[in-house]
Amino acid sequence: LKVAVLGLGYIGLPTAAVIARTGARVLGVDVSADVVETVNSGRVHIEEVDLDGLVSGVVTRGALRASTIIEQADIFVIAVPTPFDADHAPDIGYVLQAATTVAAALKPGDTVILESTSPVGTTEKVRDLLAQLRPDLKVPGRTGDQADIAIAYCPERVLPGRILVELIDNDRVIGGITPRCARKALAFYRRFVRGACVTTTARTAEMTKLTENAFRDVNIAFANELSLVADTVGVDVWDVIRLANRHPRVNILNPGPGVGGHCIAVDPWFLVSAAPDRTPLIRTAREVNDGKTDHVIAEAAKLIEVTSGPVACLGLAFKANIDDFRESPALRVTDALAARFGERIRVVEPHIASLPEPLSRSGATLIDIDTAIETCPVMIVLVDHDVFRSVPLEERADKRVLDTRGIWSDQPSPSSRTSLRLAS
């Protein structure tokens, strides 16, 4: 079996490596020559638990190879980004570009699978594009005839930091353009997925993926809104949530500095954009979560104004123990504080060697956690990396702290534990 995976990013590269481990010959296709070269030398350009060892193993065995150029294959897996534009409307340009690339290599009997998070109807658009580019091939779902190729939508659902485990253990939803397409894709996923593989239509699978991430966004928004209420009434929100969650039917998520990553901060907009007049809840959740970031910026600025000396901003990643900064609220907060307070801002982010733009030009500097403990009287916790979580009380007891993640529950007054209450 030969498989081509288009897009060697956070999803495509681990997927390509896992498929290669099953004995298939895998070609990873990426538009970036740097990424292709890195993978071909057995290295990785992203940080993900155990991915480096897996990639180096399958590349050494010759099971995984990367190229900027497509080749013939039996299965084509598209795992490219689907961003949104300034009006929050989804942009499926990369998906259509990848489908155009696939079209050149397609032959009868092949299967095309879209994994990118996509607005409802995208897989049908891919089908229409392939039909247009390859009039010699019968596409599925257009006529009563048997199609030459199969087209399906199978969203990834893996959690960064646990990708290799979840790629195998999670259940998969497989939506075919026709039931026959779904069955062909199912046979492929059964090669490496240990979780249940459930088939449905492409449109249902597309909406299911968006629904999962909107569910999480709405629930995080609830926690973030509670954190504002708790601050207003002077109660510790993490105490409230811990106690409320003792109820057998209550399970509140954690408040934080906002929601980041390329999924949860983006996908709900695809549902809103599909039915703008019918999605006040999903839209408001997005606004609450983005608003929480603005709120943290304002509260941090107040703290910095009433203190002196260097300020340590702990973390830039969008969540704990990863090196991914996409849509990161921690980065947004730090950028805003650095633009205003410049040289007072010290950034601690163990996953990078230099500060990204525009932070690097703001006067802010990158330091390690030991230096932060030694030199910074003010600390703003933005990411719950394990290395921050494990700083013992005696090393921070005398600091002014704004803890947006609730990781230092023993932080004494007058330092504030919540993201919102300020040290008096």
Ligand code: SAJ
């Ligand atoms: N967050 C909170 N409070 C919480 C949980 C998360 O503030 O209680 C924040 C995180 O700090 C982060 C953001 O939300 O900034 C998103 O983090 P996450 O861990 O919830 O999710 P992602 O973006 O890493 O991965 C999600 C997952 N989706 C769901 O859990 C429904 C994953 O399974 C998907 O595969 C992934 O999106 C994706 O690719 O769509």
